[in-house]
Every structure is written in C-alpha cells, then in structure tokens.
Amino acid sequence: MFDITLATWQILVIKIIVILTVVPVGALVGGYAEHKVMAHLQHRLGPMYPGGFHGWATTLADGIKFLYKEDIIPAAADRKVFSLAPAAIMVPIIMTYLVIPIDRALIVEDLDVGIFYLLAVGSLSTIGLLMAGWSSANKYALIGALRSAAQLIAYELPIVLAAVVVAMLAGSLSLIDIVETQNWPFAIWPPGIGFIAFLLFTVGAVAEMTRVPFDMPVAESEIITGPFTEYSGMRYIFAHMFAEMGHMVAFGGIGATLFLGGYQPIVPIPFLDFIPGVIWFSAKTMFMIFLFLWIRPTFPRVREDQLQKFAWKFLIPVGLALVLVTGAWVLYV
Amino acid sequence: MAVDEHRAPRTTESDDARRLVKARRPGFGIGLLKGMAVTLKHLFKHNTVIQYPDEKQDLSSRTRGVIALKEENCTVCMLCARECPDWCIYIDSHKETLAPKREGGRPRKRNILDRFAIDYALCMYCGICVEVCPYDALFWSREFEYAEYDIRELTHEKEKLSDWMASVLPPPALEEGAEYPGSPTRAPEVADGAAAPVKPVQAEASDAAAGTPERRGAQAAPLGTGGRPADAGAPKEAKPDVGPVPGRQAEAAPAPEGAEPAAAEAPPVQEEEQQAAPSQEQAPGPEPTAEDHAGPGGRTETASPEVLGIQMGAEPASPSPRESTETPSPEVLGIQMGGGPAPSPGAGEDAVGAPEEAETRTPQEGPDPEEVARLQETPGPNVEVPNEEPKPTALDPTEDPKEVYEAVLSDQLAKGSSPEVAEARAKVARVKAERGIARNPGVATKEDS
Amino acid sequence: MAVIEKVKLPGPASWLLNWSRKYSLWMMQFGLACCGIEMGAAIASKFDIIRFGVIPFPASPRQADLLVVAGTVTDKMAAPIKRVYDQMPEPKYVISMGSCANCGGPYWDSYAVTKGVDQIIPVDVYVPGCPPRPEALLQGVIRLQQKISGENPSEKWLGHTTPIPVIPEPGLAGGV
Ligand code: SF4
Ligand code: SF4
Ligand code: SF4
Numbered sequence: 001m002f003d004i005t006l007a008t009w010q011i012l013v014i015k016i017i018v019i020l021t022v023v024p025v026g027a028l029v030g031g032y033a034e035h036k037v038m039a040h041l042q043h044r045l046g047p048m049y050p051g052g053f054h055g056w057a058t059t060l061a062d063g064i065k066f067l068y069k070e071d072i073i074p075a076a077a078d079r080k081v082f083s084l085a086p087a088a089i090m091v092p093i094i095m096t097y098l099v100i101p102i103d104r105a106l107i108v109e110d111l112d113v114g115i116f117y118l119l120a121v122g123s124l125s126t127i128g129l130l131m132a133g134w135s136s137a138n139k140y141a142l143i144g145a146l147r148s149a150a151q152l153i154a155y156e157l158p159i160v161l162a163a164v165v166v167a168m169l170a171g172s173l174s175l176i177d178i179v180e181t182q183n184w185p186f187a188i189w190p191p192g193i194g195f196i197a198f199l200l201f202t203v204g205a206v207a208e209m210t211r212v213p214f215d216m217p218v219a220e221s222e223i224i225t226g227p228f229t230e231y232s233g234m235r236y237i238f239a240h241m242f243a244e245m246g247h248m249v250a251f252g253g254i255g256a257t258l259f260l261g262g263y264q265p266i267v268p269i270p271f272l273d274f275i276p277g278v279i280w281f282s283a284k285t286m287f288m289i290f291l292f293l294w295i296r297p298t299f300p301r302v303r304e305d306q307l308q309k310f311a312w313k314f315l316i317p318v319g320l321a322l323v324l325v326t327g328a329w330v331l332y333v
Numbered sequence: 334m335a336v337d338e339h340r341a342p343r344t345t346e347s348d349d350a351r352r353l354v355k356a357r358r359p360g361f362g363i364g365l366l367k368g369m370a371v372t373l374k375h376l377f378k379h380n381t382v383i384q385y386p387d388e389k390q391d392l393s394s395r396t397r398g399v400i401a402l403k404e405e406n407c408t409v410c411m412l413c414a415r416e417c418p419d420w421c422i423y424i425d426s427h428k429e430t431l432a433p434k435r436e437g438g439r440p441r442k443r444n445i446l447d448r449f450a451i452d453y454a455l456c457m458y459c460g461i462c463v464e465v466c467p468y469d470a471l472f473w474s475r476e477f478e479y480a481e482y483d484i485r486e487l488t489h490e491k492e493k494l495s496d497w498m499a500s501v502l503p504p505p506a507l508e509e510g511a512e513y514p515g516s517p518t519r520a521p522e523v524a525d526g527a528a529a530p531v532k533p534v535q536a537e538a539s540d541a542a543a544g545t546p547e548r549r550g551a552q553a554a555p556l557g558t559g560g561r562p563a564d565a566g567a568p569k570e571a572k573p574d575v576g577p578v579p580g581r582q583a584e585a586a587p588a589p590e591g592a593e594p595a596a597a598e599a600p601p602v603q604e605e606e607q608q609a610a611p612s613q614e615q616a617p618g619p620e621p622t623a624e625d626h627a628g629p630g631g632r633t634e635t636a637s638p639e640v641l642g643i644q645m646g647a648e649p650a651s652p653s654p655r656e657s658t659e660t661p662s663p664e665v666l667g668i669q670m671g672g673g674p675a676p677s678p679g680a681g682e683d684a685v686g687a688p689e690e691a692e693t694r695t696p697q698e699g700p701d702p703e704e705v706a707r708l709q710e711t712p713g714p715n716v717e718v719p720n721e722e723p724k725p726t727a728l729d730p731t732e733d734p735k736e737v738y739e740a741v742l743s744d745q746l747a748k749g750s751s752p753e754v755a756e757a758r759a760k761v762a763r764v765k766a767e768r769g770i771a772r773n774p775g776v777a778t779k780e781d782s
Numbered sequence: 783m784a785v786i787e788k789v790k791l792p793g794p795a796s797w798l799l800n801w802s803r804k805y806s807l808w809m810m811q812f813g814l815a816c817c818g819i820e821m822g823a824a825i826a827s828k829f830d831i832i833r834f835g836v837i838p839f840p841a842s843p844r845q846a847d848l849l850v851v852a853g854t855v856t857d858k859m860a861a862p863i864k865r866v867y868d869q870m871p872e873p874k875y876v877i878s879m880g881s882c883a884n885c886g887g888p889y890w891d892s893y894a895v896t897k898g899v900d901q902i903i904p905v906d907v908y909v910p911g912c913p914p915r916p917e918a919l920l921q922g923v924i925r926l927q928q929k930i931s932g933e934n935p936s937e938k939w940l941g942h943t944t945p946i947p948v949i950p951e952p953g954l955a956g957g958v
Pocket of ligand 1: 400413416417418419420421422451455456457458459460461462463
C-alpha cells in the first residue's frame with residue numbers, strides 16, 4: 001500500500017507509541033462506558049455535566065486531577081516497592097495488548113505461542129498487587145493483596161482450561177491461526193463445548209479483573225480498597241483505574257479473539273466480508289466489555305470462601321471435563 | 334392469624350418448608366440469568382433521575398424548606414424566639430410612642446421590629462416557631478437552595494426572610510369530603526392570592542342534615558371545642574384566637590350536648606360504649622384528670638363519668654359506666670370528638686389562606702339540628718369567641734401607597750433584584766404605607782426606604 | 783506540586799486544573815446520622831450525584847477529594863473525622879451537611895456533640911437543613927464547583943489560608 005520502508009527500530013518506536021496511547025485511551029473510554037452503562041442499568045444517568053455533552057469528559061477530568069493530586073507515601077511504607085508496584089501492575093496489562101490481533105495485518109507481534117504468552121503475562125500482575133499490598137504497611141492492603149493472589153491463582157486455572165480447549169479446537173497456539181480457524185466462532189460452533197469454555201473464560205476474566213461479584217480483594221466494605229488503600233494521586237490511577245480498565249479492555253479483546261472469532265464476521269456469510277475486520281473486532285470487544293459491565297451492577301459480592309469454593313470445586317472440574325470432551329470431539333468428529 | 338387459617342387452611346409449615354426447598358434447589362444458573370435480565374430490562378427503561386438544577390421537583394406546599402417572615406404581621410411578641418428549641422431566632426425591637434388617635438387620648442405604644450434573624454445553620458426545622466406564631470407572621474417556604482461558603486452567612490436577616498415570603502405557597506386544597514372548620518356553608522375568604530381550595534362535596538350535605546345554615550361562630554362552639562384535644566391537629570389558620578381552654582369549657586358548658594347528636598341513629602347502649610372508648614384510647618387531652626382516670630390505652634377499662642364529661646365537652650351524660658368491648662370506628666370518634674362545628678377561625682375577613690384540614694364527618698352524623706338551634710338562641714356562658722382580628726395598629730396612611738409601591742419597585746429593580754423579589758418588597762412597602770407603618774424604622778438608609 | 787507552588791501558572795493551565803478538580807470530586811461519604819440517609823438518597827437513582835462528576839466510590843480517604851460530613855459529629859467521632867481529613871491528599875474539600883454538622887443543630891446544648899465540624903476541619907460549603915433535601919446537597923455541590931472554578935491553583939496548595947473568592951450568587955434558584 002504505502003511504499004515506505006522503515007528500519008526495525010522505527011517500527012518498534014511506532015508500535016510502542018501506539019500501544020502506549022491505546023491503553024490509556026482505552027482505559028478512559030472504558031471508564032466512561034462503565035459509569036454510563038452501570039448508571040443506566042441502575043436507572044440512573046451517570047455523569048452528565050463534565051464536558052457538557054452527557055459528561056463525556058468525566059474520566060478525562062479524573063485523569064488530569066489524579067495526575068496532580070498530592071502523592072502520599074506512608075511513612076512506614078517500603079518506599080521503593082511502593083513506588084514500583086503500580087508499574088508492576090500496569091506493564092503486564094500493557095503487554096497483553098501486544099499479541100491481540102485487531103485485523104489480519106494489524107497486530108503488534110504475531111507470536112507462535114500467543115495464547116501461552118497471554119496466559120503467562122496475565123498472571124504477572126499478581127506480583128504487582130502483592131508488592132503494593134506488602135509495601136503499604138497497612139493491614140487491609142496486605143489482606144487485600146493476599147486475597148487477590150489467592151483469587152488470581154484460583155481463577156487463572158479456568159481461564160487456562162478454557163484457552164486449552166480453544167487451542168485444541170484450533171490446533172494452534174498462535175492467535176492469528178485461532179481466529180482464522182473460526183469460520184463459526186468457537187462460542188457457537190462445537191455445540192456446547194465452545195460455549196461452556198466461553199462461560200468459563202468470562203467468569204474467570206471477571207474474577208481476574210477483581211470486579212463484582214468477585215471483588216473480594218478490593219471489597220470496600222471489608223478492606224477499604226485492598227492493595228490500593230494507601231495509594232493516592234498518580235500511582236493510584238495507574239495501579240487501580242488504568243489497570244482495571246486496561247485489564248477489562250484487554251480481556252474483552254482476548255475473549256473476542258478466542259471465542260467470538262476476532263476480526264472474522266460473526267457468521268460465515270460472504271457478503272459480510274465487506275465490513276472491515278477492525279469493526280468486527282471492535283464490536284465483539286465492546287460486546288465482551290458490555291458483558292463485564294452488565295455483570296457488575298447485577299450481582300452482589302460473594303464471600304471469600306464461596307469464591308474459592310466456586311473456583312476449585314466447580315469451575316476447575318468443569319474445565320477439566322471439558323478438556324476431555326474436547327479431546328474426544330477433536331479426535332472423532 | 335386466625336383469619337388466615339380460616340381462609341387458607343392448607344398453608345402449613347410443611348408447605349413453607351417445601352417452598353423453601355424448592356427455592357434452594359440448584360437452578361443451574363437460571364437465577365443468575367434472570368438477574369441479568371432484570372438489569373438489562375432497566376437499561377431500556379426510562380430512568381427516574383430528577384436532573385436537579387435543570388429540572389426541579391414540584392415540592393409540596395408544606396415542604397419545610399425555609400422559614401419566611403411576613404414582616405408586617407409580626408408584632409414582636411417574641412413567642413417564636415422563646416419557643417424555639419434551638420434559640421436560633423434573634424429579635425430586636427424598640428418601642429415607639431405614637432400620638433393618640435383622638436384628641437385627649439392616651440398616647441399609644443408600639444413595638445417596632447428592628448431585627449429578625451434566623452440562624453439556619455442551627456435551626457432544626459421543627460416548625461415550632463411557625464406553629465406558635467399567633468399572628469401568622471411565619472410561613473414555610475419551599476426554598477432549600479441557600480448553601481453558603483461561610484457559616485455566618487447562614488444567619489438570614491429579615492430582609493432575606495421577607496424575600497422568601499414571595500415563594501410561600503397557599504396551603505394545599507382540602508381533601509375530598511373535608512369541611513371547613515366552623516363554616517360549612519361558605520368557602521373561607523382567600524387572602525393573599527391563595528388558590529381557592531376545592532369545595533368539599535360533603536359540606537352541603539352535612540349542612541342539610543344539620544338544618545341550620547347559620548351555625549357558625551360563637552353559638553355552636555361548645556359542641557366541638559371541648560372534645561378536641563387542644564386543637565393539636567388543627568392547622569394554624571384554624572387556630573381559635575384565644576380558644577376557650579378545654580378543661581374550663583367542660584366545667585361550664587351547657588348540659589346535654591356531647592353524645593346527643595349521635596342518638597339519631599345509634600341506640601343508647603352502643604352510644605355509651607362508643608363514648609367510653611374514645612376517652613380511653615384517644616385521650617391525649619391536656620387534662621390531667623382525664624389521664625389519671627383513663628390511664629394510657631386501657632381498652633377494656635371502665636371510664637369514669639367525669640372523664641367522659643371532660644372529654645366530650647359536656648356534663649356526664651350517663652352515670653353508669655360500661656365496659657367497652659368494641660373498637661369504635663373513626664367516624665364514630667368523629668361524632669363524639671368533633672361533633673359540633675369547630676370554632677370559626679375568627680380571623681374572618683383577614684384569614685390567611687384556606688384551612689388545611691377539617692374534621693371529616695358524614696352528613697347523617699351531624700349534630701342534632703334542634704340542639705344547634707337551641708344553642709344558637711341561648712348560648713351557654715363562656716362561649717364568646719373573641720372575634721377581633723389581630724393586625725398591626727392601623728394609623729393614617731402617611732404616604733401614598735401607590736406612589737410608594739412604584740418607587741420601591743423601580744428602586745429594587747434598579748438595585749438588581751429579580752422582578753419577583755422587587756415586587757414582593759414593593760408590596761410589603763405598600764402594605765406598610767397603607768397602614769401607616771414607618772418603613773424600616775431606625776435604619777433610614779437601608780433598602781426598602 | 784512544588785512546581786505549581788513556585789511557578790505562576792498561565793491562565794489556560796489554571797483553568798484546566800480547576801476544571802478537572804471541579805468535575806472529578808471523588809467523594810468520601812461520612813454519614814453519621816439522619817443526614818446520612820439523605821446523602822444516600824442524593825447518591826441513589828432519583829438524584830444521582832454522579833451527574834456532577836461527584837464520584838461516591840472511593841472507600842479510602844487517600845483517593846478522595848471531597849469529604850461530606852453528614853450528620854451529628856459526636857465528640858467521639860470528631861477524632862476519626864479529623865484523621866480521615868488528614869489522610870486525604872490535597873487538594874481537598876469539605877461539605878458540611880445539616881444543622882448538626884454545621885454547628886450542632888438540635889444538639890446545641892449536648893455534652894457529647896461537637897458543635898460543628900468546622901471546629902476540627904475547615905469546611906468549604908455549609909448545607910443548611912435538618913436534614914437538607916437531597917437537592918440541597920446537590921446545590922451545595924454546585925456551590926462548591928463554583929468555588930473551585932474561581933480558585934487560584936497555585937495558592938490552593940499553600941493550604942486553606944487563601945481568602946474565599948467572591949463569586950456572584952446565582953440567585954435564589956441556584957443553578958450552575
Ligand atoms: S423551625 Fe424550630 S429550630 Fe427553626 S427557628 Fe423555628 S422553632 Fe427554631
Ligand atoms: S414572628 Fe410571630 S411569634 Fe415571632 S415575634 Fe413575630 S408575631 Fe411573635
Ligand atoms: S441535622 Fe437534623 S437530620 Fe441532620 S443529622 Fe442532625 S438531627 Fe439529623
């Protein structure tokens with residue numbers, strides 16, 4: 001298309017800049033969407049005045065304000081770890097964006113082991129949470145950090161099992177291949193199997209993002225804001241707001257890629273091909289995000305023991321059984 | 334409970350248990366989906382938000398937003414300041430000696446209001462000041478938007494309080510079937526542009542039953558006043574001016590009324606029971622004797638005749654007390670307690686606004702017409718209701734009211750007041766000019782003058 | 783922060799800072815008595831305080847900008863309020879809601895009630911009422927936003943010593 005040849009480092013810089021803009025912008029838009037969707041699900045309006053038109057600038061105002069708000073580091077805190085923790089939370093989330101294919105050619109890096117990379121990187125932010133909780137010198141922060149570590153481990157497994165199912169069906173670990181295999185999205189086609197894997201993934205994703213109903217790590221009525229209790233100003237917005245929203249957008253993209261057919265049309269009808277893949281991908285991502293937002297105001301928070309029980313006694317056995325069934329399907333169908 | 338069992342004998346504990354078991358049966362996530370459906374439904378429903386600064390709720394006219402002062406009505410009697418539980422009303426006044434009205438008369442003294450301030454930071458919005466003001470100078474307004482940056486600015490002086498007068502609404506219309514206290518035949522005068530309340534349908538009917546269109550005012554008073562516990566529920570407009578003290582009234586009231594009106598349709602025994610019951614159950618009356626005798630809430634206790642007499646505003650009708658085993662219906666209470674027309678508001682022509690509530694009563698339960706006629710001919714002692722209307726001393730107009738109105742209006746507008754406020758102030762000034770009250774005594778340079 | 787304290791900000795930057803503070807008031811709820819119910823009503827569906835950008839989510843004072851003290855400040859609760867206020871990062875604002883928080887209200891003579899939360903922390907807006915209507919709290923928020931938009935950000939960081947800016951009253955009806 002364009003006859004421009006760029007040096008490798010130039011391409012790299014461009015990619016980095018793009019990713020570094022996409023994540024905060026996605027987080028801001030996601031935050032706004034969260035306010036509005038949640039409000040309307042609750043018979044409210046959400047922000048109306050910031051920015052004039054339906055409060056479009058509300059998260060922007062949040063962002064600017066938090067950037068210059070006083071930055072407090074508790075006297076007893078472990079200063080270095082405390083300051084590094086937001087980065088340790090944020091970086092893995094940014095890294096997940098690298099392998100999500102937005103279109104056939106629009107991908108930062110097409111790894112052969114895309115799924116593996118996603119899963120590996122996705123669990124990294126636990127370390128950041130633990131760092132934040134430990135270094136805050138605050139008992140609630142520590143409890144929250146431990147809770148989130150336990151929870152992320154417990155709910156990582158259903159996601160892994162769901163991803164295993166997808167990888168088995170696609171016969172590849174590359175995300176591009178996975179999307180290309182989905183003439184029918186996995187959530188629809190191998191009847192039942194894909195859908196159950198999709199549900200497993202959704203539940204696991206909600207828990208990984210520590211969103212209601214699995215937000216025990218930040219349960220404000222019990223442990224204030226969990227690991228972020230002592231964070232204020234810029235660190236808070238990176239550790240919590242951007243991380244949560246970035247996480248949500250990332251999981252929306254992953255869900256769309258793994259189960260909804262990514263940039264492919266939702267049904268294999270030829271004339272739908274005129275819609276560009278970017279639009280298909282965005283629509284599917286938005287659907288996933290809406291699903292996450294929809295769950296939040298609907299359900300009450302579950303208890304910590306229920307949360308663990310649900311993962312270990314229900315989701316993981318179901319996931320294991322699903323892997324067996326998928327194996328049988330792949331072998332004999 | 335007994336009734337329930339009678340109606341649905343099969344509702345047993347095991348039934349509940351079964352339902353519980355059914356509810357606890359695993360639903361395989363169907364319940365979760367139902368919950369999601371509920372929230373999704375609300376996504377598409379119209380939301381209920383009142384978008385406050387752009388869109389305002391139509392608050393009730395009785396809303397306790399802020400207390401407005403009708404300055405020209407205030408006689409500086411200090412009742413409000415003394416009754417205020419928070420002591421948050423500040424009143425300053427001075428006395429002025431006025432020339433005698435007629436040659437050779439005694440010079441008169443008047444209290445002039447210098448300062449009237451309410452500290453809204455402290456006020457607990459109990460409304461006692463509004464209730465207690467005998468001259469209808471304080472009103473509830475619906476305004477609530479007066480948050481301030483400095484707590485000292487929350488003490489509002491009489492100028493601001495008078496401004497709020499412009500936003501006072503007339504009291505709400507009477508309920509269907511309600512009756513104006515004391516004047517069932519004619520709607521009370523509506524002052525100050527108050528909206529005319531709905532004329533109750535029942536008024537004519539009860540009037541017909543009573544047969545005496547003119548039974549208002551002093552003559553018929555004893556029927557009702559004695560039984561009403563200190564007019565507690567009565568609106569301020571219906572306040573009898575110097576209402577006869579219930580207890581004293583009861584002693585001196587003419588003999589036979591009380592229960593008599595109901596005799597038309599109720600057999601004596603039943604009437605007796607009805608009579609006994611209210612005195613026991615509903616005796617919040619101010620008389621200590623009543624409480625001593627009846628005790629709180631003894632439903633089956635026997636009421637002593639004196640108690641009945643005092644409560645009913647009559648002498649003991651029957652010497653033999655009976656046990657009341659039956660709960661009287663509210664209507665019956667109505668007859669007993671407020672059977673007669675309540676005293677006229679007394680304010681007569683100057684009554685501010687319409688009465689807010691009145692005794693409800695069905696027509697056939699009205700007082701005995703003969704009784705009323707008799708009473709009108711020979712009113713008992715102690716039933717003179719002072720009918721003098723309270724108003725500031727009227728003097729000769731000092732200025733031309735119209736001129737003053739124009740002057741103040743243009744002055745206020747020039748000062749940047751909103752048209753409503755300017756008009757309200759101008760009206761106040763005009764009223765003062767009409768009545769010859771010096772405007773803003775003492776402070777000649779202030780607004781208004 | 784230090785930079786803002788020393789350097790004179792250009793107008794647009796001041797405006798942006800004020801604007802962002804104005805519409806991103808994360809609200810720490812301090813409901814203490816009956817007024818707390820009205821505060822809850824102001825947050826809930828019918829009045830929806832989020833419309834103004836007042837976000838009632840933060841549970842930790844570290845993330846809050848606005849402290850709404852709604853209700854009776856007992857002497858026992860005064861210390862926690864002071865502590866929560868101290869834990870909030872600058873710039874921070876306080877709305878005192880109801881007669882009790884303003885100056886004791888019905889408990890003006892009580893042995894156990896602090897006569898006004900402004901005895902322990904600086905208050906920016908006093909909302910009168912007992913309890914104030916939910917809209918009255920919203921009007922208090924509007925007044926606070928007006929105050930914020932008139933602030934000088936570089937002065938703001940020097941603490942609450944700056945004089946209150948004179949902002950024309952919107953008139954009886956309030957409004958933005
Ligand atoms: S409403 Fe109650 S507290 Fe307020 S000024 Fe009147 S009497 Fe005092
Ligand atoms: S407002 Fe009423 S009670 Fe108070 S001083 Fe005036 S007349 Fe008396
Ligand atoms: S101001 Fe009134 S409503 Fe508010 S807490 Fe105090 S007593 Fe309760």
